[in-house]
Amino acid sequence: MSGPKSETIEIRLPVSAEYLTALRLFVSGLAGRLGYTVEQIDELKLAIGEAFLTLVSRLDPQVGYVRIHWELGQNSLTVTLSDPAGKTRHLTTAPIYRVLDRLVEEGEVVPLEEEGEVRIRFPRPEIGRS
Amino acid sequence: MTRSDPPQPEALTPEAERELFETYRSDPTERNLNRILSQYERLVYKIAQKYHQAGVEMDDLVQVGMMGLWLAIQRFDLDKGVRFTTYAYQTIQGEILRYFRDCEWAMRVPRSLKNRCLKVLKEREKLGQELGRDPTLQELSEALGLSLEETAEALELGSAYHPASIVEELEARPVGPGGGVLGSTPYSPEEGVLFNQLMKQLSPLEEKVMRMRIEDGLTQQEIADILGVSQMYISRLQRRVLEKLRTWLDPEILEEQGLL
Numbered sequence: 001m002s003g004p005k006s007e008t009i010e011i012r013l014p015v016s017a018e019y020l021t022a023l024r025l026f027v028s029g030l031a032g033r034l035g036y037t038v039e040q041i042d043e044l045k046l047a048i049g050e051a052f053l054t055l056v057s058r059l060d061p062q063v064g065y066v067r068i069h070w071e072l073g074q075n076s077l078t079v080t081l082s083d084p085a086g087k088t089r090h091l092t093t094a095p096i097y098r099v100l101d102r103l104v105e106e107g108e109v110v111p112l113e114e115e116g117e118v119r120i121r122f123p124r125p126e127i128g129r130s
Numbered sequence: 131m132t133r134s135d136p137p138q139p140e141a142l143t144p145e146a147e148r149e150l151f152e153t154y155r156s157d158p159t160e161r162n163l164n165r166i167l168s169q170y171e172r173l174v175y176k177i178a179q180k181y182h183q184a185g186v187e188m189d190d191l192v193q194v195g196m197m198g199l200w201l202a203i204q205r206f207d208l209d210k211g212v213r214f215t216t217y218a219y220q221t222i223q224g225e226i227l228r229y230f231r232d233c234e235w236a237m238r239v240p241r242s243l244k245n246r247c248l249k250v251l252k253e254r255e256k257l258g259q260e261l262g263r264d265p266t267l268q269e270l271s272e273a274l275g276l277s278l279e280e281t282a283e284a285l286e287l288g289s290a291y292h293p294a295s296i297v298e299e300l301e302a303r304p305v306g307p308g309g310g311v312l313g314s315t316p317y318s319p320e321e322g323v324l325f326n327q328l329m330k331q332l333s334p335l336e337e338k339v340m341r342m343r344i345e346d347g348l349t350q351q352e353i354a355d356i357l358g359v360s361q362m363y364i365s366r367l368q369r370r371v372l373e374k375l376r377t378w379l380d381p382e383i384l385e386e387q388g389l390l
Contacts, residue, residue: 021286028286032281040264
C-alpha cells in the first residue's frame with residue numbers, strides 16, 4: 001500500500017450529513033495504513049469531514065451523491081471532493097475553506113471554482129514511507 | 131474496604147521514599163517499578179472508592195487510577211520538596227476525572243467498545259511518552275493487539291463526546307502563553323476583518339483556542355498542554371467551532387454584511 005506507484009480510490013456518498021461518521025472512519029482506516037499519526041489523522045478527518053459537510057450543505061439532495069477521489073501518491077495524499085452534477089457553486093467564496101486551510105498544520109485545502117471541486121492535499125508521513 | 135483492596139504497607143519516611151525513587155531512577159527495571167507500585171497502589175483504591183458510583187465499574191476506576199500512579203511515578207521530581215503521596219494524589223485523581231470526562235458517555239454504548247476506547251486513550255498517552263512523539267495508528271494498534279479499524283473506531287467514538295460542563299470550567303481559566311494578537315500572522319486586511327467577525331461568533335474559550343491555533347500556530351497538543359486538557363478535547367472543540375462557522379459562513383450572508 002505504501003509502495004512506490006500511485007494508487008487511486010473513489011467512493012461516492014449520498015448527499016447527506018449522516019454519512020459523516022462513515023467517511024471519518026474510512027479516513028482513519030486508510031490514513032492509519034499509510035502511517036499517519038493519530039493527531040495527523042485527526043487533521044485529515046477534520047479537513048475532509050468538514051469539506052464534505054460544506055458540500056452537502058450547499059447541494060440539493062436530489063443531486064444524488066458526492067464523489068470523493070483519493071490519490072495515494074509517493075509524496076502526498078490528495079483527496080478531491082466534487083459534485084458530479086456540477087451544481088455546487090461559490091466554492092472559492094466559501095470562507096470555511098480559508099479557515100480549514102489555516103487549521104490544518106501540514107496540508108492544504110483548496111477550493112477550485114472552475115472544476116467545482118475542493119482539493120485537500122497532505123504530505124505522506126515520513127514514518128509510513130517505505 | 132473491599133475484598134480486592136491491597137494491603138496497607140508501612141508508611142515510608144522521607145528518606146526511605148527518596149531511596150526508593152533514586153533506586154528506580156538509576157535502575158529503571160520492572161522490579162524497581164513494582165516496588166513503588168506496590169507501596170502506593172492502595173492510594174489508587176482509596177481515590178477510586180471516593181469516585182465510585184452506580185453504573186461505573188470499580189475495576190475501571192482502579193485501572194485508570196493505576197495509570198495515574200504510573201504517570202505520577204514517571205513525572206515525580208524528588209527535588210521539589212513534595213511528598214510523593216501528595217503529588218500522586220493529584221495525578222491519580224486527575225486521571226479518574228479525565229476518565230469520567232472522556233469515557234463516561236460511553237455507558238450508552240456496548241461495554242466492550244467503552245473499554246476499548248479507554249485502553250486506546252491510555253495507550254496513546256503511554257506510547258507518546260515512550261516515543262517522544264504522537265504514535266501512528268499502526269503503532270497504537272500493534273501495541274494494543276487490535277486491528278487498525280478497531281482502534282480507529284475507538285478513537286472516533288472518543289471524538290463524539292461533548293462535555294458541556296468542562297467547557298464552562300475552562301471558559302473561566304486564564305490562558306498561559308499564546309492568546310493571539312491579530313495581525314501577528316500574514317492576513318490580508320480583508321481576511322483580518324473577516325477573521326475578527328468570525329471570532330465574534332464563538333465563545334471566549336473557542337476564540338482563545340482558535341487564535342492560538344491560527345494566529346500563534348500552536349499544535350493541538352501544545353494548546354491542550356497549556357489548557358491542561360487532552361488533545362482529543364481540542365480536536366472536538368475545533369469540530370464544534372467549524373459546525374458553528376459552517377452555518378454562519380454562508381456567502382450570501384457575508385455579502386450582505388459587506389465582508390465579501
